[in-house]
Amino acid sequence: MDLSIFPRRRYYQGPTPIEKLERLSRIWDGPNIFMKRDDTLGAAFGGNKTRKLEFLVAEAIQQGCDTLITCGAVQSNHCRLTLATAVKEGMKCRLVLEERVPGSYHPQSSGNNFLFHLLGVETVTVVPGGTNLMEVMEKEAVKVADLGRKAYIIPTGGSNEVGDLGYMVCAQEMIRQSFDMGITFHKIVVTSGSGGTHSGLLLGLRAYHYDVPVIGISINRKSESEKDLLQGIINKTIAKLDLDITIPREDILVFDEYVGEGYSRPTQAMVDAVDLVAKTEGILLDPVYTGKCMSGLIDLIKKGYFKKGENVLFLHTGGAPSLYAYLPIFYEKFAQNQ
Ligand SMILES: Cc1ncc(COP(=O)(O)O)c(C=O)c1O
Structure with missing residues (x-):
């Protein structure tokens, strides 16, 4: 599969880093948590x-x-x-x-x-x-x-068969980084919204015969409707690239338990997750996407979904600028902590 046949502008340099979150991982004595820092991509404040x-x-x-x-x-x-x-x-x-x-x-x-x-x-x-x-x-x-x-x-x-190519490139990067770092990632956790990130990543990994489960945390829809959306984008991208591949429904994994009252509406678990990652790793998540996604990862760790010692890669898709639109709910949390 040669993605270089498609026109592409360049807005970032090289692969985004993958970091091991040592301090966060230690809290639960569970999986090793790694983070791919797509929040450091180029253009104003980066992100997926x-x-x-x-x-x-x-x-x-x-x-x-x-x-x-x-x-x-x-x-x-x-x-x-x-x-x-x-x-x-x-x-x-x-x-x-x-x-x-x-x-x-x-x-x-x-x-x-x-x-x-x-x-x-x-x-x-x-x-x-x-x-x-x-x-x-x-x-x-x-x-x-x-x-x-x-x-x-x-x-x-930007979630269609053209935007999907961006996350197929990310899949290539991850595979290469896994090889270079000598680390096998056993699971990948990603925010699933309008679907282009999750669908492009999943299709990219499968197109390169990389079978790691990609777990989507929905921030908006119920799982079945998010899966329909993802399947639709995947099918169009497969057609665009003329790939001889199918992604079975059971390979599309979505959890919808972390949406709360709806898209962009804060949950306590999101606030706690954003606060925890800021205070243990110095990394800023966002209230609408990665904060809810991290709240899902944390809950799944607590429920024993991941094996101890497994390497779990969390994709940080950016979004921190919107933190400034959510100040009161975070100040409430800081007041409780005092
Ligand atoms: C910061 C951030 N993370 C994740 C997503 C979800 O990505 P997608 O819409 O490709 O599912 C978005 C979408 O706007 C976003 O802004």
């Missing part, structure tokens, strides 16, 4: 979308587009990174923000919302939760065309 955008933006440029349009939640990391790559390429960027939690959009709020403006977003369109985002983005594309320009629409989270 940078890998997908290398292929998506390259396709946009190849098609002669000068404007990127994408969508996300009001504190979307994907929107921040799409905008940052647009700036780097001298393109414009329009954002459609879905107010998934009613009343959660504040035009002058902190976190990623602030960065949208600092990075020079062209327009922000806020729509209520449940809106057909593709329709709204298509309308934006017409407005861009009326200005004599050409837009490229990137779907939610």
Whole structure:
């Protein structure tokens, strides 16, 4: 499988590091926890979308587009990174923000919302939760065309058969790093949202005959519906690459117990996980994705899901800028600790 046949821009240097989290691992006398630091990827504050955008933006440029349009939640990391790559390429960027939690959009709020403006977003369109985002983005594309320009629409989270290539590259990196470090990873734990990270990684690993289980922690959907989503992206990517491979349903692993009351709504376990990793490893997770994913990893360790001494690789997909939009819940935790 040769991914170099696809157009790609480069927004990071070399493989992201894999670190052993010694102090965190010691707490439970269970598995050895390793972390792949995709939070250190390039573009503004990094994170998983940078890998997908290398292929998506390259396709946009190849098609002669000068404007990127994408969508996300009001504190979307994907929107921040799409905008940052647009700036780097001298393109414009329009954002459609879905107010998934009613009343959660504040035009002058902190976190990623602030960065949208600092990075020079062209327009922000806020729509209520449940809106057909593709329709709204298509309308934006017409407005861009009326200005004599050409837009490229990137779907939610950059999760499609083009964005998936970014996480197939990550799979290649992990396999190489495992070999170079002389460490076998027995399980990989990843956040499963719009699905491109989990699906690309799983497909990439299987395409290289690497059979490690990839455990997705859902931050939004019930497991069966997340699996449907992942299967759909995987099938399209297989078709794009003309791969002679199938990913059976039972190979798609998703836990949905850590979502709490819904997407982006904090859980106590998330706050505890973010706090613990900050205080034991000096690493910043985020409240919406990696914090809930880590709360899942911790719970699964406590339940004995992983064998003692197994090597578990947690993929840190970034997102820390949105911590600043969640200050009260963390200050509550700090007050309890005093
Ligand atoms: C920090 C972070 N981690 C994980 C995810 C989930 O990745 P995916 O949408 O590819 O499932 C996102 C999605 O926006 C994210 O911003």
